[in-house]
Amino acid sequence: MxxxxxxxxxxxxxxxxxxxxxxxxxxxxxxxxxxxxxVDLVLAVLFYILQAPDVAITxxxxxxxxxxxxxxxxxxxxERYEQ
Amino acid sequence: xxxxxxIAIIVLGVVLTLIRAMLxxxxxxxxxxVDSMTTITTALLxxxxxxxxxxxxxxxxxxxxxxxxxATLAVARYMEGGL
Amino acid sequence: xxxxxxxxLIYFGAFFLFLGALGIMRFPDVYNRLQxxxxxxxxxxxxxxxGVGFLHPAWLPKTFIIALFILLTNPISSHALGRAxxxxxxxxxxxxxxxxxxxxxxxxxxxxx
Amino acid sequence: MGKLSRFxxxxxxxxxxxxFLTSTFRSQEVLIGLIFSLVIALFTYNSxxxxxxxxxxxxxxxxxxxxxxxxxxxxxxxNFDVAxxxxxxxxxxxxxxxxxxxxxxxxxxxxxxxxxxTLTPGTLTLDVIDDNMLIHWINVKTDDVExxxxxxxxxxxxxxxxxxx
Numbered sequence: 001m002x003x004x005x006x007x008x009x010x011x012x013x014x015x016x017x018x019x020x021x022x023x024x025x026x027x028x029x030x031x032x033x034x035x036x037x038x039v040d041l042v043l044a045v046l047f048y049i050l051q052a053p054d055v056a057i058t059x060x061x062x063x064x065x066x067x068x069x070x071x072x073x074x075x076x077x078x079e080r081y082e083q
Numbered sequence: 084x085x086x087x088x089x090i091a092i093i094v095l096g097v098v099l100t101l102i103r104a105m106l107x108x109x110x111x112x113x114x115x116x117v118d119s120m121t122t123i124t125t126a127l128l129x130x131x132x133x134x135x136x137x138x139x140x141x142x143x144x145x146x147x148x149x150x151x152x153x154a155t156l157a158v159a160r161y162m163e164g165g166l
Numbered sequence: 167x168x169x170x171x172x173x174x175l176i177y178f179g180a181f182f183l184f185l186g187a188l189g190i191m192r193f194p195d196v197y198n199r200l201q202x203x204x205x206x207x208x209x210x211x212x213x214x215x216x217g218v219g220f221l222h223p224a225w226l227p228k229t230f231i232i233a234l235f236i237l238l239t240n241p242i243s244s245h246a247l248g249r250a251x252x253x254x255x256x257x258x259x260x261x262x263x264x265x266x267x268x269x270x271x272x273x274x275x276x277x278x279x
Numbered sequence: 280m281g282k283l284s285r286f287x288x289x290x291x292x293x294x295x296x297x298x299f300l301t302s303t304f305r306s307q308e309v310l311i312g313l314i315f316s317l318v319i320a321l322f323t324y325n326s327x328x329x330x331x332x333x334x335x336x337x338x339x340x341x342x343x344x345x346x347x348x349x350x351x352x353x354x355x356x357x358n359f360d361v362a363x364x365x366x367x368x369x370x371x372x373x374x375x376x377x378x379x380x381x382x383x384x385x386x387x388x389x390x391x392x393x394x395x396x397t398l399t400p401g402t403l404t405l406d407v408i409d410d411n412m413l414i415h416w417i418n419v420k421t422d423d424v425e426x427x428x429x430x431x432x433x434x435x436x437x438x439x440x441x442x443x444x
Contacts, residue, residue: 004087008094015101022105030110030161037154038104038117041147045124048131048143056143065150069157076166085173092180093214096187103190103199111196111251118243119190119203122236123183126211129229130176133218141228144215148232152239159246163253182358189365197415198374201403202361208398209358227302241397241404248405248415263375263419 009049016042027082033071040064086134093127114158121151168220175217183210195259196251204244211236282324284332290320292327329387346438350395357400364417375419376405379412379428382436395435402431 019042022035040063047056097120104116125148132140160166189202212233219229258265293316301308320327328334364372383389393404393412401417414431421427 004090008090011094011098015098018105028110030158031113034104034110034113034117034158038101038120041117041121041124041151044143044147045128048128048140051135053137053139053143057146060143060147061150064147065153068154072157072161072166076161089176089180092184096184099184099187099191109196109251109256111247111254111256112199115196115199115203115247116190118247119186119207122207122211122240123187125232125236126179126183126214129215129218129232133222133225138225138228141225141232145228145232145235148235148239152243155243156246159243159250162250182362185358185362185365189361192365192370193372195374197403197405198372198417201401201415201417202365204397204403205354205357205361209354224302227299231296231299238394241394245393245397245404248403252405258376259374261373263373265376 005049009046012042012046012049016046029075029080029082033068033075036071037064037068040067090127090130090134093123093130096123097127111162114155114162118151118155121147121155168223172217172220175213175220179210179212179214179217181210182206183214186210196256197248197258200244200248204240208236208240285328285330286320286324288332288334289324289327290316293320329385342438349438350398353395353399357398360400371418373418374415376413376415377419377421377427377431378424379414379431380424381410381412381428383410383439388439391439392435395439396431399435 016039019035019039023032023039026032026035040059044056044060044064047059100116100120100123104113104120107113107116125144128144128147129141132138132144157166183206186202186206189206190199193199193202215229215233215236219226294313297312297316298309301312364370381389381392383392389407393407396402396404396412396414403415403417404412405415406413414427416427416431
């Protein structure tokens, strides 16, 4: 049964890597923020699967919710498209 | 065996929304995909809590649903020019 | 008996969650994707969490709270996303039939600036 | 409506939510939940409710229990509708945005009607301006305001008018 969990976490790790690459290469900074939010949310699921529920709660709340909002305030104050 | 089928169907759904989030043409497409991904992942977390047989894991699903809602609302407010 | 109902609800929900994801892949523009994403994932997550509650009856109150929260917040977030994407100028699909939204000046205010 | 009744209604809702979240009846947890729900209700009752205990009159509760099964039936029908459109190879969709008028006056009524429209077959609320609603319809049958108002929110307003206004 634990091989099922192994396969699930392998798929999630692959998508985390793809999301990180999209975050680095995007010209539109809103897209970069959304991709980094995907990385954070998937990382919370990964912590959950590795049986660390307190770390998963902190990751989902701080990184998934608050950091996204703070980054949005930052690109609202500066500019959306990278030169 | 029945566990494998149920979890595999839901993980397939997560993978499809993540693909749409990676290649969506506009930022709105990506955000719609991320919003659906968080709801699907909440269901996956509830199911995995029963698989691991830990009551505390349900709290993570609750926090995940609440905080992802905050991130979605923040991105929507940014896109219509508010915030 | 409770176990059978629980498994039925879990498979029902998983099937609709998969259909919602498939709709997000296949539909042509933002608004149609929003339709599939909202309806299917709301019913799917609701039915899956209630099904888990039936399989393990001591957990039923908390899964009920999770289901209630999803039922309340999911339509609001999809409404906010739809309004934001219309006001930020995302076009409709080219085979769309009618667009009454142009008659209201609140909707197209953002495009003129 | 009196401030006391609004305060009591808010703390009652918060306390029931606490009981569901902890799902025990040990005396310490119930006591601490009661104290915190009273304190939080003291700060938030002003923006939480407008009608107070009048929300709990027997007729309204009865109408709400009549409304819920109908709503869930509509939701299941909506999901099979979406399933048909997704699985069909040619995708029989005919999308468009139509304009309807709602009869609800209060903010809570508009919220419930908009959420119900979003979860029922083929429709999605895009914007609410006063009493005009702009609705994205996946299979447009008519673009006339009167007929669309009969078709989409009319079925809910008959039930909802009883327990929200």
